[in-house]
Amino acid sequence: xxxxxxxxxxxxxxxxxxxxxxxxxxxxxxxxxxxxxxxxxxxxxxxxxxxxxxxxxxxxxxxxxxxxxxxxxxxxxxxxxx
Numbered sequence: 001x002x003x004x005x006x007x008x009x010x011x012x013x014x015x016x017x018x019x020x021x022x023x024x025x026x027x028x029x030x031x032x033x034x035x036x037x038x039x040x041x042x043x044x045x046x047x048x049x050x051x052x053x054x055x056x057x058x059x060x061x062x063x064x065x066x067x068x069x070x071x072x073x074x075x076x077x078x079x080x081x082x
Contacts, residue, residue: 001014001015002014002015002020002058003015003051003058003059003060004018004020004027004057004058004059005046005047005051005053005057005059006018006027006028006029006031006032006046007026007027007028008028008029008032009028009029009031009032010045010046010047011029011031011043011044011045011046012043012044012045012046012049012051012059013027013028013029013030014040014041015058017029017030017038017040018030018033019033020057024057027057029043031043046059049061050062052065
């Protein structure tokens with residue numbers, strides 16, 4: 001489940017639920033787009049929760065970064081906290 005940080009409110013959002021694939025420059029979450037959170041998972045702030053962002057804009061939880069747990073055996077260069 002690829003995640004991204006909403007450019008308006010800073011929350012963690014799934015790429016299929018927000019507008020990431022249609023607006024990769026400044027993607028927003030479902031709530032900022034429609035006015036209502038989808039409720040598929042809890043809404044959390046990416047920076048406060050300790051997520052890291054890679055150069056493609058995807059987010060990774062701190063425990064995955066610390067333990068080098070990567071999907072698809074891909075090397076990811078982190079650019080810092082979200």
